[in-house]
Structures are given as structure tokens and as C-alpha cells.
Amino acid sequence: MENSNNRKEIVVCITGASGAIYAKRLLEELKKDDSIITSLVVSKMGISTIKYELNIEIDEFYKLADNYYLEDDFYAPIASGSHKFDSAIVIPCSMKSVSAVANGYADNLIARVCDVCLKEHRKLVLITRETPLNAIHLENMTKLSKLGVIIMPPVPAFYSFPKTVDDIINFTVGRILDTLDVKNNLVKRWGDE
Known part of the structure; x- marks a missing residue:
């Protein structure tokens, strides 16, 4: 496992909900930032959805992360509170996963x-x-949300006048990066020319 005290670690989790393209784009952007370590967990249904929606194998996702773990690996460092990762994102997040998290069913x-x-x-x-x-x-x-979790459905904004699906994906991923305190230029900011 790659680790360094001066690098921020973000855990990226992917469930079986539709929208694996958002996770791929997020991982691509995070990989560009040398100050960030990414640890990846993909559920079994997430692997299936990636193959179905993007027509690629899971190994392509694993290459985008610094570390990856299987969904049943409770010995992974990220399973412990003593491991000091900075933040986590579930992208996309199924309602099954929302329910598990909301009800403490790990x-x-x-x-x-x-x-x-x-x-x-x-x-x-x-x-x-x-x-x-x-x-x-x-x-x-x-x-x-009352516990401080950021709930962020991937809702497109049309004030940036997107012309392609990629524009819509970039907008959402840019807003996600903002939320994770990661600098990016994917978002056309309101009021910017």
C-alpha cells in the first residue's frame, strides 16, 4: 500500500448503481494530482455495471487508483478508524448502500x-x-445529511450550456472535486466569462 503523511488519501467506492462513468472520470482527475492517494473499493455489482455501461474490464479502473481492495476485505487498512484517510466518496451510490450506511449495517x-x-x-x-x-x-x-454526510445527486446544470454528455459529466465531477477540496478547472463558475 502506498502511503505518505503529506499526501491526502481519498477513498473512492463504487456500487452497482448506474453512473460508473462519473467514477471513472473522478479517478482520472484525481490521478493527475500528485498530492492525492486514491484507494478504491468496487462492489461485485459495481464491477458488473462498469462492464455493462462502459464496456471495459475492472482492471482499467484498478489502474486509475493507487490502492484497491475487494468489497469483502475487512482487513484492508481503510476498514479501520486508526488508518487516517481524509475523506470517502461513494460514486455512484445505490439506495441499498444509502440504507446500509444510514442504518449502520456495515x-x-x-x-x-x-x-x-x-x-x-x-x-x-x-x-x-x-x-x-x-x-x-x-x-x-x-x-x-443530519449527520454531516454530503448528499450529492449527479444533477446537471444548464447555465454552463453543455454541448456533450462529456460536458455534463465534467460539470458534476468538477463540483464533486470542489466538495472534496481538490482544485480543478472542470466547472464553469457562475459569473465567470
Whole structure:
């Protein structure tokens, strides 16, 4: 495992919800920043969704991260609060994962990483993917928001006049990077020419 005290570690978790392209783009951007270490966890359904939506093998994702762990690896350093990663993001985040995190059901490494963020008061960002939302989804997300979790559905903005799907993806990933305190130029800022 790569580690250094002067580098920020961000844990990127991918569930089986639609939207693996957001995770790929995020990992590509984070890889450009030498001050960041990325640790990656992909669920079994996440692996399946990556192959289905992007027509690529999981090894392509693993190459974008500094470290990667299997979803059932509870011996991974990121499973412990004593391991000082800075923040975690679940991108995309299924409602099943939202429910697990909201109810303390850490049955895989993704939910455990989120549990560590909650108990250690670290930044946790969930890129939630579902529509429409039912009352249970909303209650779970409200519960997490009250605990300080950032709930961030990948909603496009049209004031930047996107021309391609890539423009829409870049906008969302830029806003995610802002939330993670990572400098980027992906977002056309309101009021900028």
C-alpha cells in the first residue's frame, strides 16, 4: 500500500448503481494530482455495471487508483478508524448502500468505510443515483445529511450550456472535486466569462 503523511488519501467506492462513468472520470482527475492517494473499493455489482455501461474490464479502473481492495476485505487498512484517510466518496451510490450506511449495517467494505467516516467525523460524500425517490430513500438521506454526510445527486446544470454528455459529466465531477477540496478547472463558475 502506498502511503505518505503529506499526501491526502481519498477513498473512492463504487456500487452497482448506474453512473460508473462519473467514477471513472473522478479517478482520472484525481490521478493527475500528485498530492492525492486514491484507494478504491468496487462492489461485485459495481464491477458488473462498469462492464455493462462502459464496456471495459475492472482492471482499467484498478489502474486509475493507487490502492484497491475487494468489497469483502475487512482487513484492508481503510476498514479501520486508526488508518487516517481524509475523506470517502461513494460514486455512484445505490439506495441499498444509502440504507446500509444510514442504518449502520456495515456488511461490506464500502459500508464499513462510510461507517468509519461517520464515527471519525471525516468527510463523506454520496453521489446518490435513483429516480424517482420514495419516502424511505428520502428519510435515509435526510438522516445521513443530519449527520454531516454530503448528499450529492449527479444533477446537471444548464447555465454552463453543455454541448456533450462529456460536458455534463465534467460539470458534476468538477463540483464533486470542489466538495472534496481538490482544485480543478472542470466547472464553469457562475459569473465567470
